[in-house]
Amino acid sequence: MIYIRGLIYIRGDINFKNPKMTTLKLARVPTGIEGFDDLIEGGLPEQSITLITGTPGTAKTIFGLEFIANGARKYGEKGVFITIEERPESLCRQFQRFGYDLESLVESKKIKIIYIDTDSHRGSDPYDQLTNPEFVAELKAFAPKRIVVDSISLVISLSSPPSGTRRALGDIANIFRELDATTLFMHERKTSALGELEYSLEEFLSDGIIHLQLHLRGNVLQRFLTVIKMRETKHSTGVYSFIIDTKGLKVFDLRKI
């Protein structure tokens, strides 16, 4: 492999000796969300970065918490939930409603909840924090299989990275890719209607996009989910209805009803 000022030139006789390249079988990481994993061949591609995108109130945080909690409870995988918007207490109370005891998962060291304080007096730049080598080392030591960042939009809007937003996003993505975890980035969308979406930088960069939507039908805002993009996956592109019931999210196939 030859580097020309940062360019990796892959020659045939080098790269594919690389053990990573030969492990071509891709594992799937199930979310455990009822009715969802069937839409994406059983789960997210291992080590991928998927954007959960939606306007306020579309249940992005619940999606992320279920991903982490189900990982720990159903699949025995460690997880880390990085929250900027919402305090850990609120997350725990919110999940108790669905019958999950986040507190005991934290105590049994199955999950970690990390709260980044962005108060301008106490806190500092979230880009600096997420890319801090000490922090990355601690994350690596915990070795989570699942990570959620809630939200990547807040990380970006509160950071002033020296190399610009576009590169900062790439840098953060690189850190998570190298952790060998499967990652969800929560993404705040300003407008919602499918088919008139305006895509943002984050979406071109991610391996997958799951779009959550509150859409006015009659006199009610109803909830819908669409998988817009998922690399290495034969995914449905249907618009699925979902609800929040007493156990968490539940996705329905509209065509079956």
Added chain:
Amino acid sequence: MIYIRGLIYIRGDINFKNPKMTTLKLARVPTGIEGFDDLIEGGLPEQSITLITGTPGTAKTIFGLEFIANGARKYGEKGVFITIEERPESLCRQFQRFGYDLESLVESKKIKIIYIDTDSHRGSDPYDQLTNPEFVAELKAFAPKRIVVDSISLVISLSSPPSGTRRALGDIANIFRELDATTLFMHERKTSALGELEYSLEEFLSDGIIHLQLHLRGNVLQRFLTVIKMRETKHSTGVYSFIIDTKGLKVFDLRKI
């Protein structure tokens, strides 16, 4: 708990000793607005920040005043109404119309009305004022259970915080969260149609969003209310009609009529 330059790293063996974390039962704070509390499990989540958003003329101020006045009269909870847009005299007269005597509530120390003067000769930066430690101390001493800021949009547009708008909003939110009160932020929306909403920073930051709307039906602008988001709450996402009658706001379930 370990702080890495402002990052709060929560370990399983530390945080959940924290008494706050173990009080997982969430109390509800009823608004007392007729027909509304049933839509949100009986009331707003205690200590949450909810945005009341709408274009001019959508009755945001009346919503806020009812929240404070009902708190004092029906639920015995002290309240503070922080007004920037409208003078206290006008607020009092407006409420007398609905049979509320704000003056006597003020005199009996059940509520406070705080007017922030933004005249460029007499007044100063509202961000500075709301985050002024002396002011915060006085608020804390009064120990209100309910607070209204009318409007957060004016606070932001009239302030020039050194750390930028995004962080200033976070700082103000932090101050109110730490007061242990339940807070309403009135929010000025520039356009109105549900389903084409463009969300703003304030909305991603808040725990709840209640959207008030004047919508043209036939030859009349009618009033509608929708709960777009409310954390820790199984809320309706229906579009409800409401009117302003002789006693204040009255919300109707369109599906029942």
Added chain:
Amino acid sequence: MIYIRGLIYIRGDINFKNPKMTTLKLARVPTGIEGFDDLIEGGLPEQSITLITGTPGTAKTIFGLEFIANGARKYGEKGVFITIEERPESLCRQFQRFGYDLESLVESKKIKIIYIDTDSHRGSDPYDQLTNPEFVAELKAFAPKRIVVDSISLVISLSSPPSGTRRALGDIANIFRELDATTLFMHERKTSALGELEYSLEEFLSDGIIHLQLHLRGNVLQRFLTVIKMRETKHSTGVYSFIIDTKGLKVFDLRKI
């Protein structure tokens, strides 16, 4: 009352001794425009600031002139019409068409017409002029009950106030509020369709908004009026048709026809 750097902290035992606070009965100021006052409980709230908003050609100036002229002729109230856009001669001729003799009202000292010259050679900054203490003193000495500024949009677009547009608007509003007059600010709107309105700063700041509209029906632009907002008033939110006839504006209730 305690001032914390410009913040007025109202305590229960102080403010309501203030005689202004106890005069809770609000007087109404009729416009005298045919068919209109019934929509707003008989008139504008005394001492309020109402925006008359519309695109070019929607009869804003005629609305304002009727308000002033009717005040003087029908209700015995002195009025001041501050014009920037249109010269006094043109205003007088325009009103002669409707049978009003502005000239004799001026001569009998019932009204004043003030023309602010914005020529860049002769004139100066309208914000400076309106907030000039000498000018304010003269206004106060005349003691008008009704004031029209035609238009506030021109005042803003031609001024470069040191404290920024947002505060300048507040300062001007404060001056008119303290004159104890009822004020109309004419407001230039760039687009017109109700329901797709984009609201501006001026609209969040005012006590009332009356929207005048030219709307294409069939092959004719027809005139419509809507009261979008009016504090302390149970106002209609209907869309009313109006015409300009030989006596001035005439508002119709579409639902009665």
Added chain:
Amino acid sequence: MIYIRGLIYIRGDINFKNPKMTTLKLARVPTGIEGFDDLIEGGLPEQSITLITGTPGTAKTIFGLEFIANGARKYGEKGVFITIEERPESLCRQFQRFGYDLESLVESKKIKIIYIDTDSHRGSDPYDQLTNPEFVAELKAFAPKRIVVDSISLVISLSSPPSGTRRALGDIANIFRELDATTLFMHERKTSALGELEYSLEEFLSDGIIHLQLHLRGNVLQRFLTVIKMRETKHSTGVYSFIIDTKGLKVFDLRKI
């Protein structure tokens, strides 16, 4: 009359001695365009400034040339056509098509055609030129009753007035108002659909707006004209069809056909 730093304070006992104020009878200036003058009480208000607005190809220039040529031929009024966009030769040829001989009108000193060269090597700032005292003096000496500026949009876009665009527009308008002529400003509109119009500064400043439109009906762009605004005039607000025939513009009343 008292001037406070550029503000003209009109007292009742002063202004109306002014002879201009007492000439309250307004004369009308017919355009001579077939089918048009009936829509505006027989003609434009004398000494007014009217915007002829439209996207490219809507026949603005032909409207202006007819106004000048008809003035000279039918009403014996001298006129000046100030052209920036199009060269005099082209104007003359274009009018020969409609049976007008501009050349002989120029030779008999009934009209003047003034071409402002905006070539960056030869020409200079059109704002400087139009407000040049020498130029204004020459205009005044010719004493035209009708003036056309084709187009005011080009004047503005090619000028860099020290006092800013908004004031420059006012200054130019003032010069033409003081010439005692009736003026048409041709105005370039970027988009066209009536009812979705976005109005510009020029439109709030003018006394009248005539909107010319190419509108797609079936597979043809058809021509329409609407009088959106005209001070001191009871004008139609209908949408009228017009064509360009062998004699010039011809306006039809759609409701009569």
Added chain:
Amino acid sequence: MIYIRGLIYIRGDINFKNPKMTTLKLARVPTGIEGFDDLIEGGLPEQSITLITGTPGTAKTIFGLEFIANGARKYGEKGVFITIEERPESLCRQFQRFGYDLESLVESKKIKIIYIDTDSHRGSDPYDQLTNPEFVAELKAFAPKRIVVDSISLVISLSSPPSGTRRALGDIANIFRELDATTLFMHERKTSALGELEYSLEEFLSDGIIHLQLHLRGNVLQRFLTVIKMRETKHSTGVYSFIIDTKGLKVFDLRKI
């Protein structure tokens, strides 16, 4: 003729002695495109500048090449095709498809193809090049009757003229007007739907606008052509279908089919 700082003041007794002014008969320049010249009185006005505008893929280049090649082959007029976007080889191959041999036309000195290289290493500012006196002199020496610039949009976007874009456009137009040729400027449009067009500076400046469109009908993007503006021409404003067949463009009258 008197120049006041760049203003050409045309007096009746001077200008019309100018021989150009007396040649009022306008010649037409046929494009030779099948079905098109009938829409514009037989051809483009001699010495005019016409914009051929459209989004990518609307056949602008083919229109321009036909104009030049037909000039040389059918009407014996010399032509110059100035290309920035596309290399001469590609132009030649493209035309060979339609049975034109551009190469032999070039060799017989009937046409010239000029390629402006905008490579940032080899090339330079196209505005500088087109206004270069040496280049203009060479063009004049060749004495073309027809010129195409493909595209004026690229010229503008790649130039940094000291006097600003607006003036640069005027300067380039002036150079071509003074060459006594009839000119087509190819113009890149970003959006396409007729009736929602947003016009640009180039369009107000040109003598004519021909709009080429790809419009979705059913499941096919079909080609349409409309003459939006053409000075000194009674042109159709219909929307005409056109195709690209084996001989070049072919315009159909939709109303005849």
Added chain:
Amino acid sequence: MIYIRGLIYIRGDINFKNPKMTTLKLARVPTGIEGFDDLIEGGLPEQSITLITGTPGTAKTIFGLEFIANGARKYGEKGVFITIEERPESLCRQFQRFGYDLESLVESKKIKIIYIDTDSHRGSDPYDQLTNPEFVAELKAFAPKRIVVDSISLVISLSSPPSGTRRALGDIANIFRELDATTLFMHERKTSALGELEYSLEEFLSDGIIHLQLHLRGNVLQRFLTVIKMRETKHSTGVYSFIIDTKGLKVFDLRKI
């Protein structure tokens, strides 16, 4: 041939001696994508640059990989895939799903996969890299017939070329044109609806545009493909349905079903 400061002035007696000019027969380069080549006369024009444009999730990368892999396997042509967005491992796994073994193609030196690392610590400006003479020389030495850049949008958004974006795009295009390869530039589109497309600089510069679309029909986002532009090609402008099946992309003619 005469160069005037970067302008190539082509005289009839020079250029067409140039051997390139006389090779007027254009070869086609088939993509090998099922159902697609028939829409474009059997393949892309040799040595052209075609934009594959679409929002996230529209299968742009799969289109590009098939173009390279089919070239090597079906047509014996060497290819280079330059990836910025996605890592080579992921590309290989993704293609294994469709039965392609990229690894063995790389090992047999039929294709190269080049990954440009844009990490702000390790990587550098992609414009610098792609235009690096050493890199260009290596590319030339490999002599690929097919090149894909995935994506040109990332190249542009991550580069800060000294001569500006517009020229940088031209420079990159020039490098690829001079390699005698047929090139695909993947292009990230922010919005998607055909007929409301807003075109970008890249699209005016390319020889062809293929538009991939996810369009909501019923409750499913379906995939469509349209050839918007292709120079030297009589291409369909229909909207074709396509799917991703077990062997790769498959294009259907909607009119045949």
